Amino acid sequence: MNAAAKTAIVLGAGMVGVSAAIHLQKRGWRVTLVDRKEPGSETSFGNAGVISRGSILPVAYPGLLWDIPKILAGRSRSVRVDPKALFGMLGWAPAFLRTATKTENRRIAGVLNALLALCLEEHEALMKEAGATAHLTKAGWLKLYRTEEGFAGSAFEREVMDELGVAYRVLDAAEIAALEPNLQPIYARGVHILGTASVDDPAAVCRAYAALFENRGGDFIRGEVSRLEDDGGTARVALNDGAILEADAAVVAMGPWSAEILKSVGVAIPLFHERGYHRHYRPAGNAVLTRPVNDAEGGFVLAPMAAGIRLTCGVEIAPEAAGPSTKLIDGVTPFAQQAFPLADCLDETPWLGRRPSLPDGLPAIGRAPGRNRIWTCFGHQHVGFTLGPVSGRLLAEMMSGDETVIDPQPYNPARFG
Template identity: 40%
Template sequence: MDKFDAIVLGAGIVGVSAAIHLLRRNRTVLILDRAAPGEGTSYGNAGVIEREGFYPIVFPRNLFELYRIARNTEARLHYNRRFLPRIAPWLLKLRRETGRRGVETYAEAMNPLLAHAAAEHGSLAGKSRAVEFFRGTGWLKGYRSAASFEAGTRAHLALAEEFGVRYQVLDAHEIVDLEPDIAPVFARAVLWPDSVSVSSPGGVTKAHARLFESMGGSIAQGDARSLRRENDLWVVDRATGPARAPDVVVALGPWAMDLLSPMGYRLPFAVKRGYHQHFKPRGDAGLDRPVVDVDHGYVLTPMRQGYRITTGIEFDERDAPATPVQMERVLPQARALFPLGEPVEREPWLGARPCFPDSMPIVGPAPKHPGLWLDIGHGHLGFTLGPATGRLIAEQITREMPFIDPAPFSALRFKGR
């Protein structure tokens, strides 16, 4: 078959989820990607489905914090000084979008999506036999001092109260009672019990891709940049020949603008790089849930490959060589927190997160081209939101009543901004 009802460009959790939701609505669907499903950003993340992700990454207002970041010695954020002029306009947009009004706008828009995120994951996992990857133990965010706890949680916990999201504040003794194998380095922590984690985000994505194929979907390798318009159809090239469809979903993560920029789209899109590496535990030490060391900017997560350390943000060219200085900076802190053994891989893995300055994705029609749909810019919540935004884009394509209001996620929101 060379004609489909829809083609999805991108085989990460976002694209695979959108493709399954389209199949469920009796569409014939092709997924096209250069790599196998779950090999990109969907592989390299902390594997958390966040219920409380309604507080965005904000531009710091505190002068002392800005000074610390400018020194470029922080583990939470690292930047290539030569890249700074390129990213500076985007950072100014981030500052504008994450003031008090912007945070409120983000929270109101994102909370409905986040409220459905775990259920949408569960709906797919039950069919794809991926339930074995999932843990309902929540995740723990630890703070090294009472001052950092107060500064880092005040606004976030207020939103949790507003939206009725459960949390539990723990003192130093309660933290160690919950996770006996971590050292008593945290003064306070917040347990978010309604967040769910997985032991292999790449494994989950691959399981969903197998479900997609078992339902009759097709997966092919090809370059999304071959997309073109022929008469009333979109056409892409694959190894077995061209494929055609009236509707195309762009779910290319950090590579989205490689396709969209030549088509005339000028979106405030940036890529935040990040690293992870797996380690063996020493002895029989273990964790029941992901643990965030907020002050030092990393997540320690039990995975099938070992204990994964996921670093913070790096600003550099998307395809620039790896500079894993953040991993070097957090490793001493992580080893002081938990008895880590030898690394599983010789070098850290490098990935990229696609972000807009308001931290919200675009999920809806592309303004300039009929039949072109965007499911991009999920930032730090790509794994969390993939199944939910997959449902939302499929409902818009098939003209169903959307399960939430898609208006906040329109590409048109950046017009004139």
């Protein structure tokens, strides 16, 4: 079949969907991108903007089981579990907790690393084509430790980075001050992850990629997807205004909402949401932050953005229907204020985003199990902004029957089938 004649509908215009749409377009597909909002309006809007080469470990770290009582008692700075979410967690938490061993962490890191190794070059290629390079800073990012114990406690991460060839430099207090003179001198140790970059406005980057897609002849439709169909020969996408779109293939890239829509074609994937929040601050005086910093013990990230210093927090597990809670972000705010001179808060209410996560910490990239015309590209948890372009490329290569840049098998969504 002539690939140039093929048509695809990509559902979801976050970083992952927009990137997949561009890569399909590059391979001769006629692509329609659908989203109920403007591109880059959900999770891809409010993240910390780190193109994070070094985020190789899954969230379920070895030793997590011992921390569960502290988390459930509300004494963790990085994780909050709403008690009302506990019943719903039964669908994914056992498989998630099984990855909390060194052996499983190493296996997952190896698989994720294959994608992460390409993240920056794939972003840079799209940024050049989209005229978005002005948003990029290539200064790495800093993981900071207030105590020697905290630093020593993270040795496993450095061991795995060494094994996988992730470049970093260990810093003492003076070296941290040399890199970021406006941080308060409260850190004993730092790890400067090299090969990592950051952007000053993730939504603007996503929208620049979407504009590139449209300028190259791609169609963007604003609409709410309500149902999928796959009769083996055609993919059909129903919108809730009654419209039915048809194509040779449909790609589910709806981030946190992907699993819900897949139910309409009988596909069950145990996706869950790791909520996270952000708020912006004006830096006090002339204080400057050059790159994102992660205070491992404080449980927050501070990232310099066009809109101000963006404070993001860790993970909240809450029922879908639960409204936003400020507990987690309020809890880390005093620690962030100790770290950097933050002046006025620029947001009345914090932004809430949902990291789309799968129990094994790996994305679902490939053909939907048992479906001929439906493909998936979601579940990028804490690194979806980072991985959008490389995942989109891998998916487009698979759909086009081309040689793939890496082995796609470990990301196959059929592992949940």
